[in-house]
Amino acid sequence: AQKITQTQPGMFVQEKEAVTLDCTYDTSDQSYGLFWYKQPSSGEMIFLIYQGSYDEQNATEGRYSLNFQKARKSANLVISASQLGDSAMYFCAMREYTGGFKTIFGAGTRLFVKA
Amino acid sequence: DSGVTQTPKHLITATGQRVTLRCSPRSGDLSVYWYQQSLDQGLQFLIQYYNGEERAKGNILERFSAQQFPDLHSELNLSSLELGDSALYFCASSVEANYGYTFGSGTRLTVV
Numbered sequence: 001a002q003k004i005t006q007t008q009p010g011m012f013v014q015e016k017e018a019v020t021l022d023c024t025y026d027t028s029d030q031s032y033g034l035f036w037y038k039q040p041s042s043g044e045m046i047f048l049i050y051q052g053s054y055d056e057q058n059a060t061e062g063r064y065s066l067n068f069q070k071a072r073k074s075a076n077l078v079i080s081a082s083q084l085g086d087s088a089m090y091f092c093a094m095r096e097y098t099g100g101f102k103t104i105f106g107a108g109t110r111l112f113v114k115a
Numbered sequence: 116d117s118g119v120t121q122t123p124k125h126l127i128t129a130t131g132q133r134v135t136l137r138c139s140p141r142s143g144d145l146s147v148y149w150y151q152q153s154l155d156q157g158l159q160f161l162i163q164y165y166n167g168e169e170r171a172k173g174n175i176l177e178r179f180s181a182q183q184f185p186d187l188h189s190e191l192n193l194s195s196l197e198l199g200d201s202a203l204y205f206c207a208s209s210v211e212a213n214y215g216y217t218f219g220s221g222t223r224l225t226v227v
Binding site: 024035043044045046047048050058090097099100101102103104105106107108 | 117146148150157158160163165168171173198199203205209214215216217218220221
């Protein structure tokens with residue numbers, strides 16, 4: 001069965017510094033997708049970045065990059081130049097195809113950006 | 116506005132009752148996904164529909180059912196409600212597998 005593990009319940013980072021949020025996953029499939037989502041205190045879920053299991057290069061989207069280490073089954077999110085607005089809950093997720101697309105989410109990491 | 120519309124935003128109902136949550140996906144998206152978010156269980160995948168057909172099922176209780184209509188909107192029906200069903204219910208849609216989901220703003224269900 002799929003499993004997503006986010007071991008950091010909470011993280012603090014100083015404004016303008018970079019921060020890495022950890023994510024490890026477990027799957028026996030060769031083809032899968034990895035995602036990161038942000039959930040601010042307002043509650044909406046915002047898609048940040050995607051990495052396919054066959055993608056050789058790490059995904060980047062603006063200040064977000066995904067450090068994909070396939071052999072270690074890790075997909076860490078790196079946020080560069082943190083901003084106060086980055087304070088939120090961050091979820092790592094993995095999608096498998098099982099006749100339909102099933103995406104499971106990790107427990108999340110709460111990020112606090114300090115001024 | 117994400118383009119995914121969920122109604123109602125808030126719902127308070129009594130145990131044993133039945134409610135229907137509605138979702139309109141983003142224009143052009145054929146897939147609809149339902150998730151339940153609670154403090155103790157996190158985000159749980161319930162069910163996926165693609166163009167009217169059920170495609171994937173997660174931890175959906177037998178008291179819960181869903182469908183997707185020809186106009187692609189979807190409804191999640193929750194019956195014989197229990198206190199533990201209190202949660203935020205999200206609908207999401209997507210156009211392709213390689214894209215992230217677009218989530219609606221959720222329906223906050225409180226069972227009293």
